[in-house]
Amino acid sequence: MRYAKFLQAAKLDQAAIYQEIVDQHRDSIKAKKDQTAVKNLELIFEATLEVSNRKGFTAMTMRDLSKASGLSMGALYDYFASKEELLAMVQRTGRAVTSRLLKQGLAGIEDPVERLTQAIRTHVFLSEAMRPWFFFSYMEARHLGDQEKERAKKSEMSVESMFAGILRQGQAAGVFKKSDPLLTAAVIKAMVQDWYLKRWKYVKRRVSVNRYADQVRDMALSFCLADKSEASV
Amino acid sequence: MRYAKFLQAAKLDQAAIYQEIVDQHRDSIKAKKDQTAVKNLELIFEATLEVSNRKGFTAMTMRDLSKASGLSMGALYDYFASKEELLAMVQRTGRAVTSRLLKQGLAGIEDPVERLTQAIRTHVFLSEAMRPWFFFSYMEARHLGDQEKERAKKSEMSVESMFAGILRQGQAAGVFKKSDPLLTAAVIKAMVQDWYLKRWKYVKRRVSVNRYADQVRDMALSFCLADKSEASV
DNA sequence: GTCTATAGTGCGATAGAC
DNA sequence: GTCTATCGCACTATAGAC
Numbered sequence: 001m002r003y004a005k006f007l008q009a010a011k012l013d014q015a016a017i018y019q020e021i022v023d024q025h026r027d028s029i030k031a032k033k034d035q036t037a038v039k040n041l042e043l044i045f046e047a048t049l050e051v052s053n054r055k056g057f058t059a060m061t062m063r064d065l066s067k068a069s070g071l072s073m074g075a076l077y078d079y080f081a082s083k084e085e086l087l088a089m090v091q092r093t094g095r096a097v098t099s100r101l102l103k104q105g106l107a108g109i110e111d112p113v114e115r116l117t118q119a120i121r122t123h124v125f126l127s128e129a130m131r132p133w134f135f136f137s138y139m140e141a142r143h144l145g146d147q148e149k150e151r152a153k154k155s156e157m158s159v160e161s162m163f164a165g166i167l168r169q170g171q172a173a174g175v176f177k178k179s180d181p182l183l184t185a186a187v188i189k190a191m192v193q194d195w196y197l198k199r200w201k202y203v204k205r206r207v208s209v210n211r212y213a214d215q216v217r218d219m220a221l222s223f224c225l226a227d228k229s230e231a232s233v
Numbered sequence: 234m235r236y237a238k239f240l241q242a243a244k245l246d247q248a249a250i251y252q253e254i255v256d257q258h259r260d261s262i263k264a265k266k267d268q269t270a271v272k273n274l275e276l277i278f279e280a281t282l283e284v285s286n287r288k289g290f291t292a293m294t295m296r297d298l299s300k301a302s303g304l305s306m307g308a309l310y311d312y313f314a315s316k317e318e319l320l321a322m323v324q325r326t327g328r329a330v331t332s333r334l335l336k337q338g339l340a341g342i343e344d345p346v347e348r349l350t351q352a353i354r355t356h357v358f359l360s361e362a363m364r365p366w367f368f369f370s371y372m373e374a375r376h377l378g379d380q381e382k383e384r385a386k387k388s389e390m391s392v393e394s395m396f397a398g399i400l401r402q403g404q405a406a407g408v409f410k411k412s413d414p415l416l417t418a419a420v421i422k423a424m425v426q427d428w429y430l431k432r433w434k435y436v437k438r439r440v441s442v443n444r445y446a447d448q449v450r451d452m453a454l455s456f457c458l459a460d461k462s463e464a465s466v
Numbered sequence: 467g468t469c470t471a472t473a474g475t476g477c478g479a480t481a482g483a484c
Numbered sequence: 485g486t487c488t489a490t491c492g493c494a495c496t497a498t499a500g501a502c
Contacts, residue, residue, distance in 0.1 A: 036467075058292045062496060073497080074498080082497080083497090142288070183440060183444075184452075186435075187424050187448060197423075198419070205416075218412075223456065294478085296478095306488090310480075
């Protein structure tokens with residue numbers, strides 16, 4: 001599946017995402033009308049991602065955010081109680097959307113090679129479609145409070161477990177060569193993540209998202225499908 | 234070469250590193266005696282890395298740094314003119330040491346497979362020996378001024394070029410399968426970097442630095458040495 | 467529902483004693 | 485060569501006008 005097709009299938013509905021946040025924070029958000037709340041939350045989140053991904057969340061001031069979002073400082077605080085809570089809200093939202101779409105992508109595929117290919121593509125494509133969210137989550141995770149940090153780690157681990165599961169399945173079926181599934185999964189994940197961590201580099205070199213996903217798939221599969229007698233420690 | 238052997242060969246002399254910084258900043262450092270300057274610079278840099286890698290450089294205050302280094306705020310400013318300059322100094326030092334040791338590692342090796350193996354090991358081992366520096370450089374690069382940011386990118390690119398050069402050499406010799414050398418180099422670099430970016434995870438799983446380097450080498454080589462008829466776009 | 471104005475806090479940086 | 489004390493500023497967060 002190519003990136004264009006992924007986008008159609010994923011139905012990344014922005015309005016629905018923000019409506020979900022409004023529903024979850026109905027008590028603390030001052031605006032009564034959903035329409036107003038959804039519109040402003042989108043302004044706030046987009047501005048947070050834009051400014052933070054440029055200079056870092058800690059370095060972003062509420063004055064920066066006010067300017068970038070078009071809302072006054074007073075208005076901002078009608079949507080979250082503190083800067084710390086804003087950080088947690090953005091990260092929670094990113095995790096929720098990511099988790100939903102990832103599970104969606106693998107449904108109904110059985111063959112290990114196909115599953116691994118699909119998992120890699122879904123990840124790369126998703127991180128392309130939601131690049132600001134992924135980058136933000138990666139770079140600002142250490143500024144979360146203990147509880148939210150724990151959830152972020154859990155979420156990362158579950159993605160890795162999914163890769164490891166595919167590898168285990170392939171090894172059990174005798175299709176993949178023997179290796180430590182968790183370690184191989186971790187390294188595959190590292191390759192996948194580089195797409196959104198160093199995107200400027202790939203854009204500069206005109207590497208398309210499809211080509212990048214193919215490269216990672218090729219490298220992962222050539223390892224998994226290598227002559228089993230060559231398997232190392 | 235194993236990690237233990239690498240450490241012996243590299244001769245990572247802490248005192249020499251700080252002496253070099255003192256020499257370079259002789260005018261701006263108030264302390265006249267080299268011995269004093271070297272000792273305090275080490276305290277300052279170690280404290281900067283420790284606190285920054287925990288909470289981020291931007292979030293680290295000069296009061297934090299004073300406490301962690303054992304020097305007063307006034308004394309700190311006898312070694313650098315501003316917080317921004319401290320950031321640049323630490324990054325410059327890390328780059329200089331890294332660059333020197335990387336070049337050292339590849340000298341005298343000709344065979345492409347050996348060269349690629351050696352390049353991967355040297356990187357992983359070096360990032361293990363100087364983990365706080367590598368992590369700091371990666372996470373805080375975006376807080377550098379324009380000029381220093383440019384230098385950091387250049388330094389990253391030169392590492393990638395080195396990998397790409399090995400791949401080109403191997404392809405020209407008919408040993409490695411055809412692929413885009415720069416793209417393959419970028420992805421190999423992503424695998425290598427994960428060692429210091431997610432070290433907590435590998436420590437938790439008891440993955441040794443030798444085993445990690447072997448895994449990355451295995452994955453890179455199984456791709457480069459794969460049946461050439463399988464080569465993709 | 468959104469704004470302006472500002473309170474209160476803690477920052478980076480420095481002056482001057484020792 | 486190092487410290488303490490403090491300046492001026494910019495920050496987060498809020499109160500109250502409209």
